[in-house]
Amino acid sequence: xxxxxxxxxxxxxxxxxxxxxxxxxxxxxxxxxxxxxxxxxxxxxxxxxxxxxxxxxxxxxxxxxxxxxxxxxxxxxxxxxxxxxxxxxxxxxxxxxxxxxxxxxxxxxxxxxxxxxxxxxxxxxxxxxxxxxxxxxxxxxxxxxxxxxxxxxxxxxxxxxxxxxxxxxxxxxxxxxxxxxxxxxxxxxxxxxxxxxxxxxxxxxxxxxxxxxxxxxxxxxxxxxxxxxxxxxxxxxxxxxxxxxxxxxxxxxxxxxxxxxxxxxxxxxxxxxxxxxxxxxxxxxxxxxxx
Amino acid sequence: xxxxxxxxxxxxxxxxxxxxxxxxxxxxxxxxxxxxxxxxxxxxxxxxxxxxxxxxxxxxxxxxxxxxxxxxxxxxxxxxxxxxxxxxxxxxxxxxxxxxxxxxxxxxxxxxxxxxxxxxxxxxxxxxxxxxxxxxxxxxxxxxxxxxxxxxxxxxxxxxxxxxxxxxxxxxxxxxxxxxxxxxxxxxxxxxxxxxxxxxxxxxxxxxxxxxxxxxxxxxxxxxxxxxxxxxxxxxxxxxxxxxxxxxxxxxxxxx
Numbered sequence: 001x002x003x004x005x006x007x008x009x010x011x012x013x014x015x016x017x018x019x020x021x022x023x024x025x026x027x028x029x030x031x032x033x034x035x036x037x038x039x040x041x042x043x044x045x046x047x048x049x050x051x052x053x054x055x056x057x058x059x060x061x062x063x064x065x066x067x068x069x070x071x072x073x074x075x076x077x078x079x080x081x082x083x084x085x086x087x088x089x090x091x092x093x094x095x096x097x098x099x100x101x102x103x104x105x106x107x108x109x110x111x112x113x114x115x116x117x118x119x120x121x122x123x124x125x126x127x128x129x130x131x132x133x134x135x136x137x138x139x140x141x142x143x144x145x146x147x148x149x150x151x152x153x154x155x156x157x158x159x160x161x162x163x164x165x166x167x168x169x170x171x172x173x174x175x176x177x178x179x180x181x182x183x184x185x186x187x188x189x190x191x192x193x194x195x196x197x198x199x200x201x202x203x204x205x206x207x208x209x210x211x212x213x214x215x216x217x218x219x220x221x222x223x224x225x226x227x228x229x230x231x232x233x234x235x236x237x238x239x240x241x242x243x244x245x246x247x248x249x250x251x252x253x254x255x256x257x258x259x260x261x262x263x264x265x266x267x268x269x270x271x272x273x274x275x276x277x278x279x280x281x282x283x284x285x286x287x288x289x290x291x
Numbered sequence: 292x293x294x295x296x297x298x299x300x301x302x303x304x305x306x307x308x309x310x311x312x313x314x315x316x317x318x319x320x321x322x323x324x325x326x327x328x329x330x331x332x333x334x335x336x337x338x339x340x341x342x343x344x345x346x347x348x349x350x351x352x353x354x355x356x357x358x359x360x361x362x363x364x365x366x367x368x369x370x371x372x373x374x375x376x377x378x379x380x381x382x383x384x385x386x387x388x389x390x391x392x393x394x395x396x397x398x399x400x401x402x403x404x405x406x407x408x409x410x411x412x413x414x415x416x417x418x419x420x421x422x423x424x425x426x427x428x429x430x431x432x433x434x435x436x437x438x439x440x441x442x443x444x445x446x447x448x449x450x451x452x453x454x455x456x457x458x459x460x461x462x463x464x465x466x467x468x469x470x471x472x473x474x475x476x477x478x479x480x481x482x483x484x485x486x487x488x489x490x491x492x493x494x495x496x497x498x499x500x501x502x503x504x505x506x507x508x509x510x511x512x513x514x515x516x517x518x519x520x521x522x523x524x525x526x527x528x529x530x531x532x533x534x535x536x537x538x539x540x541x542x543x544x545x546x547x
Contacts, residue, residue, distance in 0.1 A: 058377075058547070061381065062380075063377060063380055063381075063546065063547045064546050064547070065546060081380065081385075081386060082294045082385065083292065083294055083297070083300060083383045083384055083385050083388075084292050084294060084383075086381060086382065086383035086384070087383040089381075090381070091377060091381050093373070093374065093377045093378075095373065095374045096374055096378075097372070097374035097375050097378070098378075099310070099311040100311075101310055101311065105310055108310075109303075109306055109307045109310045109311075110307065110382075112303050113300070113303060113382055113383040113384065114383065
């Protein structure tokens with residue numbers, strides 16, 4: 001059983017193997033990039049603007065072709081855009097443009113393409129997001145349209161759900177609704193990958209982090225592993241403390257990200273983690289890759 | 292699961308297109324048909340205004356060719372923008388199904404219009420015959436009508452390719468490329484004819500057509516043989532098919 005599960009796990013995953021990509025072969029956006037994503041996880045892909053997050057997601061979805069290397073999604077090449085692959089991967093782009101039809105017509109025409117689409121689930125998500133019924137999609141606000149698409153994507157029950165900056169355009173209550181519905185939609189067979197530069201939007205949602213910067217992956221670990229290695233704390237002073245990787249002044253002194261030599265528990269603060277990785281990439285690399 | 296073609300998925304794509312563009316397509320068809328009807332209508336007596344009604348039939352042909360080509364150049368419009376293009380590419384259907392669905396809907400639109408034009412031309416000239424005896428003799432000869440249909444579908448095929456080839460201003464760029472190619476072909480043909488006839492100024496020629504020889508008081512045509520004309524027609528059909536195939540390859544390789 002263990003072997004069977006491990007084999008299945010190996011097969012049902014997204015595998016990016018030594019992929020290089022750029023809009024021109026002279027200037028690569030990322031080079032020799034490798035990453036494996038396993039089912040049952042919500043991954044957060046973080047990076048600064050222009051780091052290549054969207055391009056990486058589009059490569060995984062088969063919308064762009066890598067210059068070199070190989071991408072496999074459940075053993076299939078995304079670039080072939082086979083119907084069976086597309087039935088198992090739903091992609092929500094950053095900018096959306098939905099057709100001028102009602103939500104009912106949208107379900108009627110698009111849902112039959114997805115064999116595992118669940119209309120009850122879809123309507124529940126719409127209710128959760130407080131989307132009014134019976135309106136033409138084009139008459140909804142941008143945020144509402146995005147919520148319709150997110151609801152639809154979740155209700156397709158595809159094995160892979162890739163979302164590029166899904167919280168852009170959502171108001172504050174919608175962001176917490178978003179976290180709630182996405183967390184509830186995860187199951188052991190599903191990979192959810194969310195890219196964002198607004199790291200706080202993914203708080204309490206993701207269980208693994210991938211940080212992309214300067215054409216490389218700086219960090220790719222689960223929150224559990226991160227909290228084993230790093231401690232998120234508040235210190236009165238940071239002087240002479242060589243454990244500190246990143247600090248910023250706060251009311252009580254300094255909020256810091258530091259090496260967790262004492263193996264103490266702390267809650268991972270995504271924003272501070274991101275800043276720590278950006279400001280101290282070499283030390284982070286040494287800390288995480290020496291294991 | 293068949294990864295190349297499934298009738299079920301193909302039908303779903305057709306339904307999706309009807310839902311998204313059905314109203315726009317029906318409106319375009321209605322407007323073009325109405326304009327064609329006004330221009331060719333036997334109820335309006337253009338001869339009283341000093342015009343030959345057949346001239347308006349020719350103008351109606353140009354009108355539908357122009358309007359249909361505009362329509363055709365929008366076939367792959369959604370793939371030009373990243374927002375719509377991503378959704379179009381990510382629909383779970385094969386690339387062949389997506390291509391054939393777009394082609395079929397475009398051909399239905401174009402064929403319906405050109406058929407309507409042919410029908411109106413014959414019916415309306417027959418109706419005008421009562422008041423203008425002899426006008427029925429001006430009905431386009433079958434070979435001329437065939438030529439018009441060939442040109443019509445050739446232009447549609449060029450626009451079909453242009454719509455997936457060019458990301459922005461597809462119609463203008465396609466028209467520029469098309470007319471540039473026509474001019475280049477005309478010049479090459481002229482150079483060929485002039486070199487063949489030792490630059491005889493009395494001989495003019497149009498590509499894929501007869502040679503026109505003008506004397507002092509005479510003019511005669513040198514026609515290709517029937518078999519050569521048949522070959523030209525076959526070539527044109529293959530040319531249209533190859534334009535469709537190139538469009539398919541472009542769609543397959545589309546990156547967004």
